[in-house]
Amino acid sequence: MSGPVVVCTISGQHAEASEEVGGALTLGRRIAAQRGVELQWLVLGGGSDAAVDTARAQGVASIHRVSDAKVGRGKSDAIVEAVAQFCVATAPGVVVLPLDFDTRPLGARVAGRIGAAVVMNAAAVSDSGGRLEVTAGGYGGDTRGVYVVAEDTPCVVGLIAGVVQPETVDGGGEPAVHDVAVDLSAVDERIRVVQAASFEGPRLEDADIVVAGGRGLGAQENFKLVEQLAEVLGGIAAASRPLVDEGWIDSSRQVGLTGKITRPTLYLAAGISGATQHMVGCTGAKTIVAINTDPTAAIFRYARYGIVGDCVEILPELIRASKEKLQR
Ligand SMILES: Cc1cc2nc3c(=O)[nH]c(=O)nc-3n(C[C@H](O)[C@H](O)[C@H](O)COP(=O)(O)OP(=O)(O)OC[C@H]3O[C@@H](n4cnc5c(N)ncnc54)[C@H](O)[C@@H]3O)c2cc1C
Numbered sequence: 092m093s094g095p096v097v098v099c100t101i102s103g104q105h106a107e108a109s110e111e112v113g114g115a116l117t118l119g120r121r122i123a124a125q126r127g128v129e130l131q132w133l134v135l136g137g138g139s140d141a142a143v144d145t146a147r148a149q150g151v152a153s154i155h156r157v158s159d160a161k162v163g164r165g166k167s168d169a170i171v172e173a174v175a176q177f178c179v180a181t182a183p184g185v186v187v188l189p190l191d192f193d194t195r196p197l198g199a200r201v202a203g204r205i206g207a208a209v210v211m212n213a214a215a216v217s218d219s220g221g222r223l224e225v226t227a228g229g230y231g232g233d234t235r236g237v238y239v240v241a242e243d244t245p246c247v248v249g250l251i252a253g254v255v256q257p258e259t260v261d262g263g264g265e266p267a268v269h270d271v272a273v274d275l276s277a278v279d280e281r282i283r284v285v286q287a288a289s290f291e292g293p294r295l296e297d298a299d300i301v302v303a304g305g306r307g308l309g310a311q312e313n314f315k316l317v318e319q320l321a322e323v324l325g326g327i328a329a330a331s332r333p334l335v336d337e338g339w340i341d342s343s344r345q346v347g348l349t350g351k352i353t354r355p356t357l358y359l360a361a362g363i364s365g366a367t368q369h370m371v372g373c374t375g376a377k378t379i380v381a382i383n384t385d386p387t388a389a390i391f392r393y394a395r396y397g398i399v400g401d402c403v404e405i406l407p408e409l410i411r412a413s414k415e416k417l418q419r
Pocket residue numbers: 230231232304305306307308309330331332333334345346347348349350351361362363364365366367368369382383384385388400401402403
């Protein structure tokens with residue numbers, strides 16, 4: 092008999108009402124149902140009132156809150172210790188950790204502490220006759236492999252944040268809420284965060300319309316065309332990674348494997364080639380429109396509407412046409 096499925100999130104880093112957390116819990120619920128075990132939610136850092144509502148909507152059996160002051164954003168040693176102590180006590184079969192910049196290094200450390208297997212960059216997870224099957228990206232997202240975890244082997248799964256769309260359950264029962272006592276007296280953080288990343292404004296993850304620019308824009312000054320079209324359409328400007336690396340736009344606006352996953356109604360990609368690592372972040376869009384000078388560009392395989400042409404000429408036309416249409 093395998094142990095519970097535990098989804099593990101960090102308060103203040105993973106908003107308890109967010110799509111990323113909802114998606115991780117939905118995935119956890121599906122695995123738990125396949126295995127006939129409970130879904131538990133380990134909230135590191137206490138959590139907010141929203142956690143109970145989310146837990147109810149996601150069919151979580153119990154919330155386990157760790158409120159020790161040593162646990163929180165950027166406190167990796169304390170988090171690893173707290174999760175390890177919780178896992179030793181509850182013997183989970185699967186631990187799901189939504190991945191981001193801060194949690195990425197934690198999966199292997201937790202697995203090492205509890206003697207579990209670990210699979211990172213997971214895009215899909217299911218149970219097949221008692222064995223966990225994890226589909227995960229490899230080689231920087233260029234390929235995907237299916238990992239089959241041996242029966243009765245606990246596994247830590249690092250889930251690509253936002254890859255699973257949350258689905259709520261009707262009539263979810265009231266989750267039990269437990270405060271978990273952990274002993275972190277021996278923890279002395281070895282890594283100090285001197286400046287935490289911060290960003291204010293609308294999030295790509297919530298956007299309905301995204302206009303994204305890529306290296307095909309040619310020059311930084313042309314990125315303002317992307318921003319203008321986004322503004323006219325009431326959307327958000329975004330970019331492929333090279334533009335972020337060049338410092339044209341903040342990293343919070345990068346779409347892709349190492350950026351954000353977005354599922355807007357409209358995703359307009361200007362001068363973007365359609366590399367796998369980029370498309371991971373936007374294939375959930377309802378409609379993709381691509382502008383590219385190269386008719387063989389990979390992005391056209393994903394686009395419902397494609398314009399073969401120079402985006403620096405076409406974007407001003409789209410801005411003008413959109414303004415006209417909206418004024419009518
Ligand atoms: C581990 C790893 C993680 C990565 N993570 C990400 C990620 O999260 N997000 C991401 O975006 N990338 C990521 N990358 C990089 C990714 O592999 C690509 O290199 C990147 O997406 C390419 O960006 P691009 O399409 O803007 O540029 P390019 O690949 O250079 O493509 C530019 C495109 O513009 C077209 N073009 C040129 N001129 C014009 C013009 N005037 N008008 C219209 N079209 C024009 C070209 O035909 C071409 O298709 C990652 C790579 C690795 C190895």
